Structure formats: structure tokens, C-alpha cells
Amino acid sequence: MVREIKNKTPIPNSQQSKVSDIDRNALDIIKAKVKSFNPFRKRNVPEWTINMSYLTGNQHIQIAGGHLQRIPNLPGHTVTANKLGPAVQNDIALGTKNRTKFDIMPAGTDTDDKATAIAGQQVLDYLRRKTDFDKQREQLITWYDIANVSWRKIPWNPKSEIIGINPAPPDENHNPELPVGLIWQGDVQSEAVPTNELIWDWRVPLDKQKWITHARPLTLGEIINTYGVEKASLIPASSLFIRDSNKNEFEIKIFNEFMSEFSGTTSATAVVP
Numbered sequence: 001m002v003r004e005i006k007n008k009t010p011i012p013n014s015q016q017s018k019v020s021d022i023d024r025n026a027l028d029i030i031k032a033k034v035k036s037f038n039p040f041r042k043r044n045v046p047e048w049t050i051n052m053s054y055l056t057g058n059q060h061i062q063i064a065g066g067h068l069q070r071i072p073n074l075p076g077h078t079v080t081a082n083k084l085g086p087a088v089q090n091d092i093a094l095g096t097k098n099r100t101k102f103d104i105m106p107a108g109t110d111t112d113d114k115a116t117a118i119a120g121q122q123v124l125d126y127l128r129r130k131t132d133f134d135k136q137r138e139q140l141i142t143w144y145d146i147a148n149v150s151w152r153k154i155p156w157n158p159k160s161e162i163i164g165i166n167p168a169p170p171d172e173n174h175n176p177e178l179p180v181g182l183i184w185q186g187d188v189q190s191e192a193v194p195t196n197e198l199i200w201d202w203r204v205p206l207d208k209q210k211w212i213t214h215a216r217p218l219t220l221g222e223i224i225n226t227y228g229v230e231k232a233s234l235i236p237a238s239s240l241f242i243r244d245s246n247k248n249e250f251e252i253k254i255f256n257e258f259m260s261e262f263s264g265t266t267s268a269t270a271v272v273p
Contacts, residue, residue, distance in 0.1 A: 102124055104117050104120040104121045104124060105117060220232060220235075223235070
């Protein structure tokens with residue numbers, strides 16, 4: 001038997017290249033990984049779609065029946081509060097308040113050691129200017145916040161009562177396990193925000209970031225119901241955004257079309273393969 005190939009010399013089957021055991025094993029591993037990944041992908045496609053839509057600044061969408069939909073219009077305007085911007089600025093301010101100091105000390109007391117230390121200090125100052133050290137440190141602080149779980153949420157209950165006091169340590173060098181001060185009922189010291197809830201434009205350097213969005217914005221109504229009018233009134237106007245629902249339709253159309261291509265479906269609204 002020969003295998004006929006158009007415009008080429010027939011090659012006997014016995015001479016055809018065979019798949020080696022190593023290649024076959026690699027292929028089996030790849031197939032197994034793809035097979036196990038598909039259920040994971042199907043489970044997460046709706047969440048990924050929501051996150052992608054947030055990249056356009058659209059915060060008023062929902063998944064219903066496996067489809068990405070605009071949240072129905074409510075009477076009047078819906079106002080959301082974005083507290084990430086002030087949080088970023090606060091972290092950078094605290095992290096860069098005091099300029100980092102590096103002291104280069106001579107290894108010994110002789111003249112050569114002292115001269116080497118002086119030269120090293122001059123080189124260090126030059127490198128700090130050349131590399132814009134403070135700016136790099138600022139980026140490091142911000143990326144640490146974004147890429148880890150160090151965004152702090154401090155919930156409080158305006159109706160809570162004082163239930164105790166954490167006393168100051170008797171020795172000033174002792175590091176207390178709990179912060180010194182009043183203990184309020186219902187206090188939450190800190191809560192980690194999952195990284196996948198933070199959306200930012202990774203293509204732009206941090207010093208040029210125009211937005212960082214939390215995937216779960218609170219409406220002003222939710223804030224008032226939870227914390228009261230007095231607390232809600234403390235939110236700066238710059239943190240409040242009024243929804244314009246007419247601007248949501250374009251983003252939903254674009255991302256549904258993208259998801260149709262991604263999932264291989266023909267419907268312009270389906271997001272689950």
C-alpha cells in the first residue's frame with residue numbers, strides 16, 4: 001500500500017514518520033489539561049465578562065440567565081461611590097511621607113576607607129536621581145496594594161457601643177498585639193479585598209493611571225441605609241458618580257459580540273459556551 005499525495009512522490013506507509021512515545025505522552029497531558037480547564041472556563045466566563053465590561057467604566061450590569069444585561073433603569077439617577085482613588089492616594093502619601101535614607105559607613109578608620117565611603121555616597125545620590133528612586137518607590141507601594149490583598153476595608157456601625165479598651169503597653173518598646181484605644185462593638189480591623197475585584201489599565205504606567213475600579217461599587221442609597229445619612233454626607237463629591245444608563249448599551253453590545261466570538265456561539269448576547 002502507498003499513500004498518494006498530489007504532485008508528490010508516493011511514500012510507503014512503512015516510511016511515514018511515527019509519533020514518538022514522548023510526543024504522544026505530551027499530547028495526552030495537553031488533552032487532559034484542556035479537558036479539565038473547560039469546566040473551569042465555563043464557570044468563570046460570566047465573571048470574566050463582567051470584569052472586562054468594567055474596563056470600559058460600566059458599573060451597572062448583571063448576569064441573568066447566562067447573559068450579560070444592563071441593570072434596569074431606576075427612578076432618577078443612581079449614584080455610586082468609588083473609594084479606591086482616595087485609598088490609592090492615601091497609601092502613597094503614607095508610604096512616601098518620609099524619604100528613605102541610606103547611610104554608607106566606612107569599613108574602617110583609615111583614610112582609604114573614609115574616602116571610599118564618601119565616593120559611595122556620591123554614587124548613591126547620583127543613582128537615586130538617575131533612576132528617580134522616589135517615583136519607583138511610589139510605584140512599588142501602589143503595585144503592592146493592587147497585586148496583593150492589602151486593600152483595607154474598615155466597616156463600622158454608627159449605632160455600636162464601646163465594649164472595652166485596649167490599654168497602652170507598660171513598656172514603650174513592647175509591640176502590642178492589638179491597637180491601643182477604644183474597642184467598638186462590631187469593629188472590623190481589616191478585610192482583604194480579592195485581587196480579582198480590582199480592575200485597572202495594566203498597559204499604562206502607574207503614575208498615569210486615570211482610574212482603578214472596585215468591581216463592587218456601593219450605591220449612595222446602600223451607604224445611607226447601612227451607615228446613615230450623616231456618614232454618607234462625609235463622602236467627597238469627587239468620589240460620587242452619577243449613572244447615565246444610555247452609555248451602557250454600547251459597552252454591553254461590544255462585549256457580547258466579543259464573547260460570541262470567544263465562546264463560538266451565534267447569539268450576540270450569550271456569554272456561556
